[in-house]
Amino acid sequence: MKKTNLLFCVVLLIFGCDSEEDKKGRFLLKGNEKMEENDAKGALEFYGEAIHIDSLYKDAYYNKAMAHLELNQLQETILDLSKAIQIDADYEEAYFQRGLAYLDNGEFYKAREDADVLVKNFPNNWQSFFLMGLTQEKLKGYEDALKSFAKARELNPENSDLLVNEATLLYYLKFYDTALDLIQKAEELNPMEPNIYNLRSMIFFDQQKVSEALSEVNEAIEINSRQPYFYNNKGLYLLFLGELEEGLDLINQSIKLDPKNPYALRNKGIYYVLKGDKTSALSYLQDLSTNYPDMDLVNEYYLKAQDLE
Numbered sequence: 001m002k003k004t005n006l007l008f009c010v011v012l013l014i015f016g017c018d019s020e021e022d023k024k025g026r027f028l029l030k031g032n033e034k035m036e037e038n039d040a041k042g043a044l045e046f047y048g049e050a051i052h053i054d055s056l057y058k059d060a061y062y063n064k065a066m067a068h069l070e071l072n073q074l075q076e077t078i079l080d081l082s083k084a085i086q087i088d089a090d091y092e093e094a095y096f097q098r099g100l101a102y103l104d105n106g107e108f109y110k111a112r113e114d115a116d117v118l119v120k121n122f123p124n125n126w127q128s129f130f131l132m133g134l135t136q137e138k139l140k141g142y143e144d145a146l147k148s149f150a151k152a153r154e155l156n157p158e159n160s161d162l163l164v165n166e167a168t169l170l171y172y173l174k175f176y177d178t179a180l181d182l183i184q185k186a187e188e189l190n191p192m193e194p195n196i197y198n199l200r201s202m203i204f205f206d207q208q209k210v211s212e213a214l215s216e217v218n219e220a221i222e223i224n225s226r227q228p229y230f231y232n233n234k235g236l237y238l239l240f241l242g243e244l245e246e247g248l249d250l251i252n253q254s255i256k257l258d259p260k261n262p263y264a265l266r267n268k269g270i271y272y273v274l275k276g277d278k279t280s281a282l283s284y285l286q287d288l289s290t291n292y293p294d295m296d297l298v299n300e301y302y303l304k305a306q307d308l309e
Helices: 002-016 020-036 040-053 058-070 074-087 092-104 108-121 126-138 142-155 160-172 176-189 194-206 210-223 228-240 244-257 262-275 278-291 298-307
Strands: none
Touching (some): 040 058, 058 074, 092 108, 092 126, 126 142, 142 160, 194 210, 228 244, 244 262, 262 278, 262 298
């Protein structure tokens, strides 16, 4: 008993002598372990404990932001990244992640401000030009966006994501052959990137190669079965192949995962046009024709819906 008590006292003494630095570091590591276990909520608790010990612990704020991002809590993500930047005005990765979060939250001009900071202060980092390209794309500066993506790719030529983003912009501009060339290069670098196959499917669909489009999007879903956009695209292709009910099921699945995707609402409107249901078709396509007049297929199927008996 005496030896046990002595050992207990020694343990208390050891932990009692931990510095604040040691304690906050342990909480940060425990939070990181929770993130590796896909337990973002658990991670938030440990990061919060680290911040409670040191309110200027920038890495804890950054990691906490990433946990919020995992939970799709964009406002909280932005707030924690902003706090990290207040603590360290040169926190490069925090600017990058905050810029991406601003984009996801629809705050394009704020994202552009973070991109400006990165390009000015970190011109040798591909992420600076990648974020700049994304913001320019959202703000309809497509030619400038292509230049920024090309610069990012020059700085990091082995990054398949950069190729896919550049190819995506070329797809929007309908430069299909150039986009397909970049997609092929991306596939050679990283054949397990699902967006390669999804983007190729979208190009094939625009080229009226619907069966080929379906085959490509199936590849994307096989790699990543949690992406709502893939199911939405597959649903659209099935509509055009005459498999209306199966297509609708996939479109509804996509809407359940992401209720705000206007492309999924468009596709549901197309379904009702193909079914001859004028009232239901107009309930989807009328608003889209006003809010997204440049979206492919919207005006075409809105006119078709109006012509239904």
